[in-house]
Amino acid sequence: MKKFLVVLFILSSVRVFAIDFDHYFENRTLRIDCTHAGNATSDEYFIDELKAEPYWGGTHVNLIDTMAYGVYMVKVFDVATNTLIYSHGYCTLFDEWQATAEAKKTSRSFSETVVMPFPKKNVRVEFYTRNHKGTYDKKFDYVVDVKSYFISPERKLKFPVYDAYISGDPKNCVDIVILPEGYTAQEMDKFKADCQKFVQALFSFDPYTKNKTKFNIRCVLAPSPESGVDIPADNVWKRTMLNSNFYTFDSERYLMTCDNKSIRDMAANAPYDQIYILANSSKYGGGGIYNDYCLSVNSNTAAAKIFIHEFGHGFAGLADEYYDSSTSYNDFYQKDVEPWEPNLTTLVDFGRKWKGMLPAGTPIPTKPDESNPLRLGVFEGGGYVAKGVYRPAYDCLMDSFNGNEFCDVCKKSIQKMIDFYCR
Numbered sequence: 001m002k003k004f005l006v007v008l009f010i011l012s013s014v015r016v017f018a019i020d021f022d023h024y025f026e027n028r029t030l031r032i033d034c035t036h037a038g039n040a041t042s043d044e045y046f047i048d049e050l051k052a053e054p055y056w057g058g059t060h061v062n063l064i065d066t067m068a069y070g071v072y073m074v075k076v077f078d079v080a081t082n083t084l085i086y087s088h089g090y091c092t093l094f095d096e097w098q099a100t101a102e103a104k105k106t107s108r109s110f111s112e113t114v115v116m117p118f119p120k121k122n123v124r125v126e127f128y129t130r131n132h133k134g135t136y137d138k139k140f141d142y143v144v145d146v147k148s149y150f151i152s153p154e155r156k157l158k159f160p161v162y163d164a165y166i167s168g169d170p171k172n173c174v175d176i177v178i179l180p181e182g183y184t185a186q187e188m189d190k191f192k193a194d195c196q197k198f199v200q201a202l203f204s205f206d207p208y209t210k211n212k213t214k215f216n217i218r219c220v221l222a223p224s225p226e227s228g229v230d231i232p233a234d235n236v237w238k239r240t241m242l243n244s245n246f247y248t249f250d251s252e253r254y255l256m257t258c259d260n261k262s263i264r265d266m267a268a269n270a271p272y273d274q275i276y277i278l279a280n281s282s283k284y285g286g287g288g289i290y291n292d293y294c295l296s297v298n299s300n301t302a303a304a305k306i307f308i309h310e311f312g313h314g315f316a317g318l319a320d321e322y323y324d325s326s327t328s329y330n331d332f333y334q335k336d337v338e339p340w341e342p343n344l345t346t347l348v349d350f351g352r353k354w355k356g357m358l359p360a361g362t363p364i365p366t367k368p369d370e371s372n373p374l375r376l377g378v379f380e381g382g383g384y385v386a387k388g389v390y391r392p393a394y395d396c397l398m399d400s401f402n403g404n405e406f407c408d409v410c411k412k413s414i415q416k417m418i419d420f421y422c423r
Helices: 093-097 185-202 209-214 260-267 303-316 408-422
Strands: 006-009 014-017 025-038 043-053 072-078 083-090 108-119 123-130 136-144 161-165 174-181 215-220 274-279 286-289 293-297 376-382 385-393
Touching: 025 136, 025 260, 043 108, 043 136, 072 108, 083 108, 093 108, 108 123, 108 260, 161 185, 174 185, 174 260, 174 408, 185 215, 185 274, 185 303, 209 215, 209 408, 260 274, 274 303, 286 303, 293 303, 303 408, 385 408
Parallel strands: 174 215, 174 274, 274 293
Antiparallel strands: 006 014, 025 043, 025 108, 072 083, 072 123, 123 136, 161 215, 286 293, 376 385
16 A cells, blocks of 8 residues: 655655545546747746546556656645645647747747646646756746536547556556557557557567556547558648647757647546657657656657667656757757656756766766666757767667667666656
8 A cells, every 4th residue: 555655855855745635636637728929038827728637547546746857847725724735737839939040039839738636626737948057937827616517527539448557547557548640540559559559669678678568558549531641841731639740840860749629538538647649750850858748659660779779758757868869959058957757967056967977986077888788877968069068878769769778877777767757
């Protein structure tokens, strides 16, 4: 049985007690859709709608986020007692867009969603954005009347669910829901087969292999009118359920979608912690956003490694460790601030990263050694830049696909997240 704990909530330096799920929540989801708008230097939130969804896939014990990962944070307070009862860090496409050249010239809005177990009593939801100093600024708050008849139970994209791999109760497992993109009704059997390949790929990489009994994987059988996905530069446009496209932010291999509501409406068919979209394409591409969604192609020769790399972003908050490939981002990491991602450092606060894992006498920075790519060190180059940002190994799956393993820092980070959801 899971015990109540006392934890230190590092985001606010306030000591809080573990939350009694059954006292504060129902075992279903409150979904808040909002519009997040701004430009390179500012952002605002606007409430769109609230929905009641039938499943809660998350933990019933670790309801307070103690990791401080993500560009954004949502905190939920019981109104009557002002008790913090839930918090959750995450990222979105909007924060990535803010680092593009376009964001310096214009403003845009993005649809976003936060989910939480459905509160039994009224709550105050607070939205926070991480500033350039690396700390969270409160941007917006909203009081939810849980008895309001404007909280919609409507299910807009209701489809059957295929259980690809089930280990146990959602509250004790990491629950992944796989959504099909660009599979027609005639290709649903292909989608099921691709989901099984997804399961095999996940459990072929450590530390997922040894944690196989801690995952559930469900697949929503939602056909698209046409097969494939959009490739704008090639004038290829397909009618699909989730409206994904290559060339997101004008980066050819970045395959993503801004259709947040369709993603969430489809995902609501199953309990989930993580959303993974499987796109019916052989073109190289994909993307992953921490605690939002991941997307990758089904039939490229590197599909398994693309999947595992993107899931590293979406599930464990791991950063890209490469620095020699073109991206649409400018100054994505501030050199005078320690990145929140566990596998990058600017050496500003290296003590809270992997410093304690280094072998005695390891030089900082560490000289590259191609002959031993997984040896831990502090290697310059990562997070899309060659200088001032450091990665823990010469190469691992968060850098290139030359090898077949995560480095020890990435493995530890993945294990930490699995334990958070399952203990």
